[in-house]
Every structure is written in C-alpha cells, then in structure tokens.
Amino acid sequence: MSRRQPPKGNTAPKFRVLSPEVAQSRSKPSPSPSEPAAASSSAAKPHQSHPSSYSHTPNSNSNYNPKSRPSFFTRFQKTYTSLPHQVRTTARVLRFLVPAIPIGIFFSEHVFQVMWVRGPSMTPYLNEDYETMHTKSDMVLVNMWPWGGSGWPWERKRRLERGMVVTFRSPANPTHTALKRVVGLPGDRITTRDPCMKSSQIVPFNHVWLEGDAEDPRKSLDSNTYGPVSVSLITGRVMAVLWPRWRWLKWADWEKGVVEGGEEGRFGGDYRRGVRERVLKEAVKMERPMLE
Incomplete structure (x- = not known):
C-alpha cells in the first residue's frame, strides 16, 4: 500500500524555534512613522517633564486671591502699633523735628539770627551795665538779609x-563775628584815634x-x-x-x-x-556800596 503525497500547492508552513533574545525583540511594538522624533526626544531626556505639570492654574473651586496679600503700609502699621508706647511717642516727635532742623538752619543763616553781645566795645549803647556787672550781656536780633532799609527780601536795592x-x-580773626557801628562810608575822610598809625583815612570804594x-x-x-x-x-x-x-x-x-x-537823657545829650x-x-566823591 502506497502513502499519498500531499499536494504541492497546499504546503503547510514550517515552525521554527526562536531564541529568547530574538523573541523579546520581536515582542516590542514598532513605532509609527509619525513618532520617531518624539521617541528620540523622550529617550534623550528621560527625567524632563512638561512645564505645564508644575504650573498652578486656579480654578473656580480654589480659594486663591491675588489681592489677599497685605500691602507694605498695612504691614508697617501693624508693626508700628505693636511697638511700645515710648518708642511710638519718640517716633511721633521725630516726625515733626527732623524736617524742622534744615528749615531752622536756613532761617538762622539767611533770615534772622539771635546773638549775644560780649565785651565793652558798644557800651553804653549795648551792654549798658557792663561797667558794674561784667557778666551781663545783651541779646540782639540780627537781620541776615543784605543790609539797608528794612531789609525785606523783595527790596531790590539795599545799602549801608x-x-x-x-x-x-x-x-x-575771620572765625570771630564782631559787632560795630558804621561811622564812615566810601569817600568819607575819617580822623582816626588810637591805635591807628595814620592821622586820617579816606574810606575806599566798597569799604566802610x-x-x-x-x-x-x-x-x-x-x-x-x-x-x-x-x-x-558784613553778615547782617x-x-x-x-x-x-x-x-x-x-x-x-x-x-x-x-x-x-536816650530820649530821656539816659546816654546824655x-x-x-x-x-x-x-x-x-564825601570828601571824595564815590558811589555808595549797594546790592542789586
């Protein structure tokens, strides 16, 4: 009895045993044509995540309010009220004292100044009791605006x-401020007294x-x-x-x-x-010192 031969057109495929490595490589899905760039980027930076995953987007259910943070003045006021009473009182005084210091310095240097008259050079007109009480001095008010007239700042011409x-x-001594009376103007001839070495002196221009x-x-x-x-x-x-x-x-x-x-004969007639x-x-004709 003869064995029938299978037809040639219906030949069954032959099975082949694969090694474990080849089987594992074939079991991975192959990437699609549109994903090679994304796959390579993910492989190059495996630990980098998308930035949107860290951003906080408030939704309607969150309690986030951008205006709820207190302002600087609110924090300052809260800190100020927590200070002791003595510190707050000192700060309140300094608030008015600090701006007053430069104003006072300007006022005393350029407007009015209070001075004490020392020594006997202006007696008896000033320091009337100096001969009997050498410790007593007069307090005078000095107008620091340029001299002459009433000395108001809107006067354009002021003269001695x-x-x-x-x-x-x-x-x-330039560091010392002296106080004397104007006796002669430019062009006046002065008969001097001791200790001047000249018997007479003509006052030059722009001097007194x-x-x-x-x-x-x-x-x-x-x-x-x-x-x-x-x-x-001259300062005032x-x-x-x-x-x-x-x-x-x-x-x-x-x-x-x-x-x-001296109206009542206090200083004599x-x-x-x-x-x-x-x-x-005016022994010599000269122009008077004037500030314009």
Whole structure:
C-alpha cells in the first residue's frame, strides 16, 4: 500500500524555534512613522517633564486671591502699633523735628539770627551795665538779609547807612563775628584815634569805617586797628535788643545824636557827637556800596 503525497500547492508552513533574545525583540511594538522624533526626544531626556505639570492654574473651586496679600503700609502699621508706647511717642516727635532742623538752619543763616553781645566795645549803647556787672550781656536780633532799609527780601536795592549797627567777620580773626557801628562810608575822610598809625583815612570804594561806641579806644577793636572793612565781610544788621530791655534800633536818627533809649537823657545829650565830628562826609566823591 502506497502513502499519498500531499499536494504541492497546499504546503503547510514550517515552525521554527526562536531564541529568547530574538523573541523579546520581536515582542516590542514598532513605532509609527509619525513618532520617531518624539521617541528620540523622550529617550534623550528621560527625567524632563512638561512645564505645564508644575504650573498652578486656579480654578473656580480654589480659594486663591491675588489681592489677599497685605500691602507694605498695612504691614508697617501693624508693626508700628505693636511697638511700645515710648518708642511710638519718640517716633511721633521725630516726625515733626527732623524736617524742622534744615528749615531752622536756613532761617538762622539767611533770615534772622539771635546773638549775644560780649565785651565793652558798644557800651553804653549795648551792654549798658557792663561797667558794674561784667557778666551781663545783651541779646540782639540780627537781620541776615543784605543790609539797608528794612531789609525785606523783595527790596531790590539795599545799602549801608551811617549809624547802622552791623555784624561782620573780623579781619583780625575771620572765625570771630564782631559787632560795630558804621561811622564812615566810601569817600568819607575819617580822623582816626588810637591805635591807628595814620592821622586820617579816606574810606575806599566798597569799604566802610566801623567803630565801637565806647569812649575809651582801648576797649574796642575796630577800624582804627585793622582799617576799613570790606562790605563783603558784613553778615547782617542788628534790628533790636531782645533782652534784658526790649528796644527797636533805629539808625536814621544817628546823625541827629538821638539813639534808642536816650530820649530821656539816659546816654546824655547829642550821643557820640565827637565821633560824628571826626567824619568829613564825601570828601571824595564815590558811589555808595549797594546790592542789586
């Protein structure tokens, strides 16, 4: 009996045993044509995640409110109220004191200044009791606006006049502020007194002759010692005596021999007549010092 041969067209496939490595490689799904770039990027950066996974997007169910954070002023006020009472009181005082300091400095340097008059050079007009009480001094008010007239800031022309009591930087000691009376103006011829070496002196342009009111020349260090004084050294004009006896100083009556406080003969008649007789007015024609 013969065995039938299977037809040639219906040959069954033959099975083949694969190794474990080949079987594992064939079991992985092959990437689609549209995903090779994404797959390679994921393989290059396996630990990098998408940025959107870290962002916080508030939704309607969250309690996030961007305005709920307190402002700087709110935090400052809360901190201020928690401070002790003494600290808050000190801060409240400094709040008004700190702005007042520069204002006060400007006012005293450029507007008005209160000064004490020391020494006997202006006696008896100032420091009236100096001969009997050497410890008593007058307190005066000095107008620091440029000299002349009433000295108000809106006056465009201000000039010096005879009889004015002014403050100035002493030529003998620039760090010292002196106080003397204007006796001569530019062009005046002054008959000097001790210790001046010249018998007479003509006041040059833009200078003034200053002397103290004391009769004894040894009690006053003035132009008889260091000569005419430049108007650039003058810092202010004495307006009034504040203490111990209030007096408003008026220089206009100096030429008549009348001074404040002498109306009742307190300083004698025709106050300092001898000083005015030593001044020959306008011996040389010169322009008066003026600030415009």
